Amino acid sequence: MICSEPAKEERSVTAISSKKEPQSGRAADWIKACLRMRELNVLSVLLLVGLLISVFSPYFLTTNNLMGVFRSFSLIALMSIGMMLVIITGGIDLSVGSVMGLSSLVTALVFQHGYNAPAAIGAGLGVGIAVGAFNGFMITWIRLPPFIATLGTLSIGRGLMYIITKGVPVTPDVPDSFTFIGQGYIGFVPFPVVILLAMTAVFSVVMRQTRFGRYVYATGGNEVAARLSGVRTARVKFMVYVLSGLIASMAGVIAFSRFVSAEPASGFGAELDVIAAAAIGGASLSGGAGSVEGAIIGAALAGIITNGVVLLNIDTYAQQAITGCVILIAVSIDIWRVRRKER
Amino acid sequence: MKFTQRFTASALVALAASVGATAHAKDAKDISVAVIPKVAVPFFDDCNKGAKTAADKAGVKYQWVVPQNTQGSTQVQIIEDLISRHVDGIAISVNEPKSVESVMKRAEQSGIKVLTYDSDSPRSGRSMYIGTNNEQAGATMAETMGKALNGQGEVAIITGQLGAVNLNERIAGIKKGLAKYPGIKVVETQGTDDDLARGVSVVETTLRAHPQLKGIFGVSQVGGPAVAKVLNTKEFGTMKGKLEVLAFDDLPDTLKGLKDGYIQGIMVQRPVTMGSLAVEHLVAQIQGQEAQPKDIDTGVTVVTKDNMTSYTK
Numbered sequence: 146m147i148c149s150e151p152a153k154e155e156r157s158v159t160a161i162s163s164k165k166e167p168q169s170g171r172a173a174d175w176i177k178a179c180l181r182m183r184e185l186n187v188l189s190v191l192l193l194v195g196l197l198i199s200v201f202s203p204y205f206l207t208t209n210n211l212m213g214v215f216r217s218f219s220l221i222a223l224m225s226i227g228m229m230l231v232i233i234t235g236g237i238d239l240s241v242g243s244v245m246g247l248s249s250l251v252t253a254l255v256f257q258h259g260y261n262a263p264a265a266i267g268a269g270l271g272v273g274i275a276v277g278a279f280n281g282f283m284i285t286w287i288r289l290p291p292f293i294a295t296l297g298t299l300s301i302g303r304g305l306m307y308i309i310t311k312g313v314p315v316t317p318d319v320p321d322s323f324t325f326i327g328q329g330y331i332g333f334v335p336f337p338v339v340i341l342l343a344m345t346a347v348f349s350v351v352m353r354q355t356r357f358g359r360y361v362y363a364t365g366g367n368e369v370a371a372r373l374s375g376v377r378t379a380r381v382k383f384m385v386y387v388l389s390g391l392i393a394s395m396a397g398v399i400a401f402s403r404f405v406s407a408e409p410a411s412g413f414g415a416e417l418d419v420i421a422a423a424a425i426g427g428a429s430l431s432g433g434a435g436s437v438e439g440a441i442i443g444a445a446l447a448g449i450i451t452n453g454v455v456l457l458n459i460d461t462y463a464q465q466a467i468t469g470c471v472i473l474i475a476v477s478i479d480i481w482r483v484r485r486k487e488r
Numbered sequence: 489m490k491f492t493q494r495f496t497a498s499a500l501v502a503l504a505a506s507v508g509a510t511a512h513a514k515d516a517k518d519i520s521v522a523v524i525p526k527v528a529v530p531f532f533d534d535c536n537k538g539a540k541t542a543a544d545k546a547g548v549k550y551q552w553v554v555p556q557n558t559q560g561s562t563q564v565q566i567i568e569d570l571i572s573r574h575v576d577g578i579a580i581s582v583n584e585p586k587s588v589e590s591v592m593k594r595a596e597q598s599g600i601k602v603l604t605y606d607s608d609s610p611r612s613g614r615s616m617y618i619g620t621n622n623e624q625a626g627a628t629m630a631e632t633m634g635k636a637l638n639g640q641g642e643v644a645i646i647t648g649q650l651g652a653v654n655l656n657e658r659i660a661g662i663k664k665g666l667a668k669y670p671g672i673k674v675v676e677t678q679g680t681d682d683d684l685a686r687g688v689s690v691v692e693t694t695l696r697a698h699p700q701l702k703g704i705f706g707v708s709q710v711g712g713p714a715v716a717k718v719l720n721t722k723e724f725g726t727m728k729g730k731l732e733v734l735a736f737d738d739l740p741d742t743l744k745g746l747k748d749g750y751i752q753g754i755m756v757q758r759p760v761t762m763g764s765l766a767v768e769h770l771v772a773q774i775q776g777q778e779a780q781p782k783d784i785d786t787g788v789t790v791v792t793k794d795n796m797t798s799y800t801k
Contacts (some may be wrong), residue, residue: 162573202573210572312650312679314560316586326588367775404560404587409651411559455569461554 183427184439186482190475191446198453205456208333215300216335218448220245220396221485223341226348227389227423227442232423233365234382235432236284239416240276242391243302246412250306250315250396253407257317267321268390269398276302277390281383299416304318304411315407327403337399341441344392348437361385365432422447425475446475514576520549521577522570523763524563526607529682531579531670531709531737531759534801535606538763539579543547546771551575558649560587567591570600573597577601577770580676585653588682601773603781605766606759607654615773616781618765620757621718625788626661626707632753632790633703634669636732640661641702642675646693646715648682648708658736667741675701678681680710687714696723701724703732711735712742716750738801744794758786 201203224241231238252269256262271433276298283294329336352358363371364378369424401407424430425446427437447468524541525532536552540714543550543654553570555562563583568591570578582588582604584792590613595602605618622778632644645662647655659677666672676694680687685797686711706712719728733751737741745751772778789799 181797204574207572210569213568217568310651312681314584314586314651318655326767354763368499400561403585405566405583405590406560406586408584408587410557413557413559413563451565452569452572455553455566456573460552 156484183479183483184442185448186473186479187427187439187442190471190478191442191449194446194453194471195449198449198456200455202456204404205453209322210456212333212335212338214448214452215338215341215445216324217452219335219341220400221422221447222417222441222444223337223344223396223399224389224393224415225426225444226344226437227392228419228423229426229435229437229440230348230352230385231291231389231430232362232420232428232430233361233373233432233435235365235368236382236385237295237420237430238280239292239295240280240298240302240465241389241396241419241442242298242412242415242417244273244276244390244393244412245397245400245415246306246407246410247276247302248394249331249411250309250407252398252401253315253317253415254309256319257315257321260324264319264321266398270394273390273392273394273397274387275390275395277391278383280390281386284386285379285383303413306411310407310409312331312409314409316405319402322403324405327399327401337403340395340399344348344395345437345441352417354370357381359383362433365434367433389487396481418444418447421472425479429481444477446471491645494666501783514772516547517549517787519546519577519771519772519774520551520573520575521579521767522551522553522573522575522789523554523567523766524553526555526581526583527558527723528738531606532759533731534759535581535766538760538765539767541766542686542764542771544550546767548767548771555583557572558583560584562788563588564591567595571595574618575589575600576764576774577603579603579605579618579766579770581606582609582612583607584614584651587610601770603731603766603769606653606669606757607760608611616761616769616783618769618784620654620788621785622657622737623661623664624785625736625755625757626658626663627665628661628788628790629658629705629707629755630662630665630669633705633732633734634666636752637672639669640671642698642700643703643705644676644698644701645663645674645707646679646687646690646694646711647677647679648710650679652708653707660737662705662707672703676771680708682708682710684710684717687711688717691715691718692724695727701727701731704734706733706735709737709742711739712751712754713739716741716745716748719750720748743796746791746793751794754791756791756799757799758789761786 183187204210227237228241248269251263251272255265255268280295280298282292283289326336331339360376360381363376364381368378421441423440425443428435450468450471451464454461499537525535540550551564555566560583564587578600586610589612592602592614596613602614603616604614608617645659656707678690678694680690691714704715706715715733718724728750734753735751736755738754738756742751742754746754791799
């Protein structure tokens with residue numbers, strides 16, 4: 146199984162391609178390492194689609210439009226970071242859409258009862274941690290398959306939302322300092338995009354440079370071997386589900402800050418978009434492969450297609466079909482290149 | 489001398505006039521308008537028809553953008569993309585009024601003319617609302633039901649999305665209208681999210697729970713087809729004709745239900761009119777010809793077996 150890191154050091158569990166580096170200078174080495182990066186496959190598809198859209202629409206490459214597009218896929222991209230971690234360990238988290246919606250709702254309700262922003266945000270994030278911990282408990286202690294466990298939490302979450310809202314959206318008054326999270330800008334960059342970039346940077350470092358990151362890959366690559374090597378796989382798996390839940394609730398709080406309305410169907414179906422982003426980003430559903438950066442690129446690809454469809458005045462009914470085709474093409478190219486390297 | 493002076497003078501006047509004119513009136517073919525429905529249901533196909541006809545007549549560029557679901561965030565994203573595309577006018581039927589407020593204000597600030605049709609977002613700064621006065625429509629329904637039941641009986645209200653502003657206004661109108669008929673009691677109000685399968689299940693449950701039900705108000709478009717389907721079964725076939733069923737929107741299944749006697753009356757809105765008025769007023773506002781836009785009530789027609797072949801929308 147190919148790890149997505151450039152081949153630099155031996156690791157106890159996952160196989161890596163062991164090409165010898167020619168002694169041709171650091172810059173050349175760096176360039177070669179970049180070209181070998183698996184993310185380049187999907188990045189090239191992204192750039193290609195972007196180029197195609199910009200040829201047909203002069204508005205695509207404008208700052209306003211690009212920032213708008215980034216902001217609109219930023220929530221899916223954010224959640225795909227957590228999802229990528231879960232998928233790398235060989236699991237899956239179907240409850241992220243539900244958690245996002247429930248966090249939005251809880252944040253709204255706390256505001257509605259007159260509490261301030263920090264309380265509301267804390268409550269919203271708390272929901273994510275609680276659900277994530279619950280998922281983690283079901284999966285590591287009760288040993289439920291992740292698909293079943295998170296499917297259960299998804300349904301419970303959805304049901305709770307309808308019970309609490311009785312079908313009517315919750316629209317409390319919120320202070321401007323809170324709406325900055327979803328609607329504010331730092332310079333010309335929307336704040337949700339800033340949050341996304343920060344989280345990507347943090348988790349990129351965590352996955353590549355810290356022990357926890359290695360444990361995650363190890364657990365996914367070969368759980369038994371990892372455990373026998375001393376990795377506390379149960380604890381690692383529990384952590385990734387908590388992280389996935391926490392990140393989903395962050396997305397929920399940001400979404401509520403943006404729309405100032407918690408709808409009963411909020412987040413519905415988001416889990417599929419998030420899984421698609423992670424899959425495009427190189428995640429193997431059997432675990433051990435994929436990267437945070439890849440997931441972001443995957444989410445970006447789906448995001449610009451949605452934007453492109455409106456900019457190019459393509460029938461919006463075609464949007465899902467187009468997204469599906471592009472996803473298949475992107476992942477096929479990726480798998481083909483990986484196969485080639487293996488020979 | 490005199491001729492050239494006069495010529496230059498009139499040329500200058502003509503030039504000034506044309507500059508002044510272009511400052512206000514854009515060339516029709518450079519104007520682009522976008523119309524956004526709530527979601528892909530037949531009612532909005534009629535709006536699209538009316539809007540496209542008006543757009544073709546005015547010679548402007550027309551775009552019909554359908555959201556994939558009824559979440560507020562989806563329409564927000566569409567409006568943002570349209571702002572990037574620099575359209576001149578947007579007409580929208582709003583799914584969730586609060587979530588689109590800030591993006592609609594942003595569109596207006598960037599010079600785009602925005603109005604709502606069919607479903608409003610009152611605090612979004614839109615120039616006008618074109619649509620059915622839902623409370624009035626509800627009151628008309630209540631009046632029709634009251635007369636048909638002679639002021640006595642239990643009735644149920646079947647609605648679509650529980651949070652939809654236009655549907656709740658119709659329900660409010662019904663309740664107000666029923667105040668005149670104290671012998672009529674509303675025993676159930678149920679939501680269906682405008683999903684047919686849910687609607688059928690909700691109607692069945694309601695009929696089973698209230699066997700002496702005398703009337704059903706279907707305030708959204710799913711009511712008619714759902715009731716027609718349910719009354720066409722063995723279990724409930726005997727209630728046909730004993731129930732006064734009033735539906736909303738003339739879907740083909742609802743019209744068939746009217747013809748077959750399952751449904752007694754349909755409140756038909758005027759979606760084609762809504763669509764064409766929306767585009768007409770957008771173009772007028774873009775060209776600076778409409779200074780004081782005012783809301784327009786497009787009204788409903790009460791369609792029964794008598795006039796079902798002759799009404800217009």
